[in-house]
Amino acid sequence: xxxxxxxxxxxxxxxxxxxxxxxSTRAIRFYEAKGLLAPERVGATRIFRRRDRARLIxxxxxxxxxFSLRDISDYLSLYDADRSQQVSLLIGKVDxxxxxxxxxxxxLQTTISELKxxxxxxxxxxxxxx
DNA sequence: ATTCTCACA
DNA sequence: TGTGAGTA
Numbered sequence: 001x002x003x004x005x006x007x008x009x010x011x012x013x014x015x016x017x018x019x020x021x022x023x024s025t026r027a028i029r030f031y032e033a034k035g036l037l038a039p040e041r042v043g044a045t046r047i048f049r050r051r052d053r054a055r056l057i058x059x060x061x062x063x064x065x066x067f068s069l070r071d072i073s074d075y076l077s078l079y080d081a082d083r084s085q086q087v088s089l090l091i092g093k094v095d096x097x098x099x100x101x102x103x104x105x106x107x108l109q110t111t112i113s114e115l116k117x118x119x120x121x122x123x124x125x126x127x128x129x130x
Numbered sequence: 131a132t133t134c135t136c137a138c139a
Numbered sequence: 140t141g142t143g144a145g146t147a
Contacts, residue, residue, distance in 0.1 A: 015131080025132080030141060044133055069140070 012048040014039075017056060031059055036073050066097055 018025045031037050032046070036059055039046040048056075055076060062072035071093055078086035 013132090024142080026142065027140085029133085034140095046132090063140095 010050040012053060014046050014048065017048055017053060021056065021060060023060070028056070031056070031069065034069050034073060036069060036076060066101070067093065 014025045014028050017023075018028055028037070029046075032039065037048075037052055037055055039048045039052050041047065058076065059069075059072050062075070063069075075086060075089055075093070078089060
């Protein structure tokens with residue numbers, strides 16, 4: 001395979017990025033298949049530039065924050081088109097995500113309370129029996 | 131070593 | 140949302 005020159009600071013092979021970010025080359029190709037990345041090609045080999053690498057970083061950050069690839073894709077698509085619409089979309093998605101996390105937190109707190117109550121009653125029964 | 135596709139969870 | 144296998 002023709003790989004980008006090792007010393008060329010803004011050309012990356014798929015394996016370079018996979019290694020750098022601790023993800024599989026399969027995952028990177030998957031993101032491309034989903035339209036989140038569009039690296040150049042030299043024949044069949046993907047050539048990633050700094051811009052592609054920056055997009056990958058945004059993708060991974062979005063994932064960490066719990067957004068779907070679809071959400072991330074929608075957001076990235078607006079980078080060139082409409083920046084203010086991109087910001088609006090971001091605000092909406094963040095609010096949505098925040099609400100979802102708050103709901104999950106609430107559910108967890110309820111579950112934790114129930115478990116603590118069960119434990120409390122169980123502990124009391126142990127004392128009576130023992 | 132890299133690419134693509136299909137099956138699979 | 141990815142992975143594994145087989146392929147060229």
